[in-house]
Amino acid sequence: MTRTLDLAVIAGDGIGPEVVAEGLKVLDAVLEGSGIGVHTTEYALGAERWHATGETLTDADLEGLAQHEAILLGAIGDPRVPSGVLERGLLLKLRFAFDHYVNLRPSRLYPGVPTPLGNPGEVDFVVVREGTEGPYVGNGGAIRVGTPHEVANEVSVNTAYGVERVVRDAFERAQARPRKKLTLVHKHNVLVHAGHLWRRTVEQVAAEFPDVTVDYAHVDAATIYLVTDPARFDVIVTDNLFGDILTDLAAAITGGIGLAASGNINPTGEFPSMFEPVHGSAPDIAGQGKADPTATILSVALLLRHLGLDEQAAGIEAAVEQDIADRAGNPAPRSTTEVGDSIVARVRG
């Protein structure tokens, strides 16, 4: 072995374990004969652990996870756990603790994929969603809870430091793409303070990237464009909440969240980056072998690219593309394992 990838694996809840198993299978397959090995360490995090111990993510978990090169995560969330406990206490805690300020969510409409749009055009863009600020910071609070006088506030925090680094990352990604176009999505006519910070920052950083075309859309208008003219987008940079909303919609128009991959990236390398499908734990179909593992498999490709293994990443993406093209001709539903096996076979060639 010339290199061994040291990965942490958080299979998590619901369909998480099923889709992660397929992701790891494809990872093994693509590394076969490359001289690169994989060492995985499983972290038992999620609903079961919380039920058993009351713990979501301890300091010891974080210290352990921090030792690895990258993290592969399946899904977090369970209807038997009060809303917010696992999301805030585990998933978002990971993103914040490991300073995943670039939440990278590519959207590509693969040939042959069914889309709800009648005439989508060529869809191939990437959303750079800020991952450590905005309304996700958990700075809300409530008084007089449960009384007629309750006031519940949520605070969106935006800093020059936080906005500038993610905007710069988005410009770099735009510059590396053929179309070299960046769209800021915000709502600066209403959220004037945060919006103007984002806008000014984009204007300033744009000066360093004269070859990148810049435009702007309010978040409400952006949802219109996503269904009427998604081909206009190349790189979208946006805040944490707007990014959450836009990327689910983007997934829907490009074949559904069963195909949407994401990376929670710490570009400095100070902490491990984390790769996960955009979909959730889908408790209604958990354990039935019905979940589509493609989003996780594409997340593994993002992981490989992040670790500098572009060739292997491209190998997975090509295999997925072929598998997807074949689905069009054969609409019979396949099990989670069958999809994984099919992609493994194509990876092997």
Next chain:
Amino acid sequence: MTRTLDLAVIAGDGIGPEVVAEGLKVLDAVLEGSGIGVHTTEYALGAERWHATGETLTDADLEGLAQHEAILLGAIGDPRVPSGVLERGLLLKLRFAFDHYVNLRPSRLYPGVPTPLGNPGEVDFVVVREGTEGPYVGNGGAIRVGTPHEVANEVSVNTAYGVERVVRDAFERAQARPRKKLTLVHKHNVLVHAGHLWRRTVEQVAAEFPDVTVDYAHVDAATIYLVTDPARFDVIVTDNLFGDILTDLAAAITGGIGLAASGNINPTGEFPSMFEPVHGSAPDIAGQGKADPTATILSVALLLRHLGLDEQAAGIEAAVEQDIADRAGNPAPRSTTEVGDSIVARVRG
């Protein structure tokens, strides 16, 4: 005359005056021979006034507007005015000053209307968007602006008082519709304080409406449903910002913002309600007679229904429906006036 409607008219910016003219033309036509007259008072508000005087909306304007039964508004916004000045200082100020806590936005896919969706199904729902709270309250602020240490915050304020009244209104609307279904859209797994207030309130008010079915979708998932299965929605109740986003997307899937009407309603009658198309001032096509006045004409129908003139409202809606069905057969673009004339002819005939 048995009755004279006393309306304030704010034509506003861009295409506002053009579409309002058609709206008023249709209003006159539908009232012909009914014994009901209209008296309109124009308020010169918007970019021109701001450029000339620096004023957006004075106390005197508000006092004047408050005297009328209802307000018809065209569009507010101009690229030559700094972002936020007219939105916050005029449009939102009106919604807040007149306590328009129900921002009503119906979405219906009229037969024959082109939609970006390949297979939309029967789309007919209404969004009840809260209009006086949430991240729209203007309680944000920034420090160290323009420095690398800038912090810009936006605060979403949600009160039991404010949430309960809009939720109750939404339940009443759901109960009056054949499907009797209400969907709360929020993001309570992340915005836990605001989200839990909304959720608890819906649960409590639901007890008074046992015949209304209630469900819930996170805002990100709701955007997916809007493109994959919009027929599932009947009444959506949601916060101010989520409502802004969802209603633009809803407009896009039901033929575009050229058709989307809205009412900013003060159900108590303490202040006049205000009716406006969902679209903006579209400065790029202003003054060219290209704007589609249908959204404004449908907003006039909402205004009539609000004033208890259901028959006349239905008359406009039926005329619009016929006109839209005919557009399918005749795709040649028509001018703003031609669309208005065509709807007037159908209203009369």
